[in-house]
Amino acid sequence: MEWLMTERWSPYVVGIGIGLLSWVTFLLSDKPIGCSTAFSRTSGMIERLFRGTKVGEKPYYKKFAPSVDWEWMLVLGVFIGAFLSAKLSGGFQAQWVPTKWAVTFGDTPFTRWIVALIGGTTMGIGARWAGGCTSGHGISGTLQLAVSSWLAVICFFIGGIVTAMLIYNVLP
Amino acid sequence: MLKTLHEKQGMQLLFGLLMGIVFGFLLQKGGATQYGVIIGQLLLTDFTVVKIMLSAVVVGKIGVYFFRGLGVAQLHPKPGSIGSTVIGGLIFGVGFGILGYCPGTMIGAVGQGSLDALFGGVVGMLIGAGIFSEVYPKLERSILNKGYFGEITWPQLLKKNHWAVIIPVAIGIAALLFVIDRFAS
Numbered sequence: 001m002e003w004l005m006t007e008r009w010s011p012y013v014v015g016i017g018i019g020l021l022s023w024v025t026f027l028l029s030d031k032p033i034g035c036s037t038a039f040s041r042t043s044g045m046i047e048r049l050f051r052g053t054k055v056g057e058k059p060y061y062k063k064f065a066p067s068v069d070w071e072w073m074l075v076l077g078v079f080i081g082a083f084l085s086a087k088l089s090g091g092f093q094a095q096w097v098p099t100k101w102a103v104t105f106g107d108t109p110f111t112r113w114i115v116a117l118i119g120g121t122t123m124g125i126g127a128r129w130a131g132g133c134t135s136g137h138g139i140s141g142t143l144q145l146a147v148s149s150w151l152a153v154i155c156f157f158i159g160g161i162v163t164a165m166l167i168y169n170v171l172p
Numbered sequence: 173m174l175k176t177l178h179e180k181q182g183m184q185l186l187f188g189l190l191m192g193i194v195f196g197f198l199l200q201k202g203g204a205t206q207y208g209v210i211i212g213q214l215l216l217t218d219f220t221v222v223k224i225m226l227s228a229v230v231v232g233k234i235g236v237y238f239f240r241g242l243g244v245a246q247l248h249p250k251p252g253s254i255g256s257t258v259i260g261g262l263i264f265g266v267g268f269g270i271l272g273y274c275p276g277t278m279i280g281a282v283g284q285g286s287l288d289a290l291f292g293g294v295v296g297m298l299i300g301a302g303i304f305s306e307v308y309p310k311l312e313r314s315i316l317n318k319g320y321f322g323e324i325t326w327p328q329l330l331k332k333n334h335w336a337v338i339i340p341v342a343i344g345i346a347a348l349l350f351v352i353d354r355f356a357s
Contacts, residue, residue: 006201008201008202008203009198009201009202011202011203011220011221011223011224011227012223012227012349014198014199014201014202014204014224014227015202015223015224015225015226015227015228015231016227016228016231017194017198017228018195018198018199018224018228018231018232019227019228019229019230019231019232019235020231020232020235021191021194021195021198022228022231022232022235022236023232023235023236023239024191025191026235026236026239026245026246027174027239027244027245028174028177028178028187029178029184029187029188029191030174030178030245030246030248031188031248032248033191033195035274035275035276035279036275036297036301039275039297039298039300039301040301040304040305042298042301043298043299043301043302043305044305046298046302047302047305058305058306058308059308059309059312060304060305060308060309061305068185069185069188070184070185070187070188071188072188073185073186073188073189073192074188074189074191074192074195075192075276075279076189076192077188077189077190077191077192077193077194077195077196078192078193078195078196078199078276078279078280078283079192079196079279079280079282079283080189080192080193080196080283081192081193081194081195081196081197081198081199081200081280081283082196082197082199082200082205082279082280082281082282082283082284083196083283083284084193084196084197084283085196085197085200085201085283085284086200086283086284086285089201091200091284092284092285093284093285094285094287095285095286095287095288096287096288097288098206098207098208098272098286098288099208100207100208100211100212101207101211101272101288109287109288112288112292113288113291113292114292115270115271115292116270116271116272116288116289116291116292116293116296117291117292117293117295117296117299118270118296119267119268119269119270119271119272119292119293119296120267120271120278120292120293120294120295120296120297120299120300121267121296121297121299121300121303122263122264122266122267122270122271122296122300123264123267123268123270123271123274123275123293123296123297123300124267124296124297124298124299124300124301124302124303124304125263125267125300125301125303125304126260126261126262126263126264126265126266126267126268126300127260127264127275127297127300127301128260128300128301128304128305128308129256129259129260129263129264129304129311129316130256130257130259130260130261130263130264131250131251131252131256131257131260132250133264133274133275133276134225134268134274134275134276134277135274135275135276136250137250137261138225138274139225139228139229139232140232141249141250142225142229142233143228143229143232143233143236144233144236144247144248144249144325145233145249145325145326145327145334145337145338145341146249146250146252146323146324146325147249147252147321147324147325147326147329148249148250148251148252148253148257148321148323148324149249149250149252150326151252151257151258151261152252152257152260152261152264153261154261155257155258155260155261155262155264155265156261156264156265156268156274157214157265158262158265159261159262159263159264159265159266159268159269160214160265160266160268160269161214161215161216161265161269162265162269163214163265163266163268163269163270164211164214164215164269164272165214165215166269167269167270168211168215170215
């Protein structure tokens, strides 16, 4: 079982594995892999704690009810799976500032936290605006040959590449 | 038989969890939960993420369309429009570039101990999703349905048999991966 403890697998092995996993999700659950709707549902559940059941009246939550569903459990599973993988390889480490970030912008947790918060908020708006993320559109939608998803993933990468190059000041 | 399985809610929640564990395990083993790997992809210096995504798409589409042909799987293509897909996609991309994780890999990063992904990424995404639910009625009336084209797939748009699309796209992706492996890494 040494392969389970290896730190990195070939990206092709991982990609093929995710492709095979998508067969299983379509067959056994009739669902494409996706991650971002779960955040809407959770956000709705948190809002309900403060504002009560009238949150369910919001038009967006009529479409995506604030409750635990298959995809929500999938996202919980991603957390557990990544934890197991990192633990098995000895790669688990509580870390505020990723190395790549620290090399360019220093290792102050506060700066990284604020930037990550801004990025996360923007991404959260964008994922719901586009109706999916790098999993739902980027992998599951493109493998179904959905026109919307091919267009979405191209826009994800255009936006991401330009932004990252601006931040790291490496625009050609 | 599969249809009755799809309706067993408790069982489906368990399946979701198990499939998620496999997904998260794979993402972490592939390095896709590392900030450096994702930013490396966006700076075009590390092609790990594209290799994972494209090989998943090739394997995934062959199986999913094959099982659909046997009548045991159904497609669920998402609807799209210029106002939602393009504008939302670009906003997502900007957030993706600032954060350095995407939603799934961000959760995986939390699992490996990345606190920026938890307190920045996850908290931010919940705030972002909350903001969207607030402005959704307005956006829906104004921009989201601009240039609506629906739940269409490439074979439907091109009026071709799906294998006439799947096979050339698979060859194209294989050629692209070969070029990336040869010249970009």
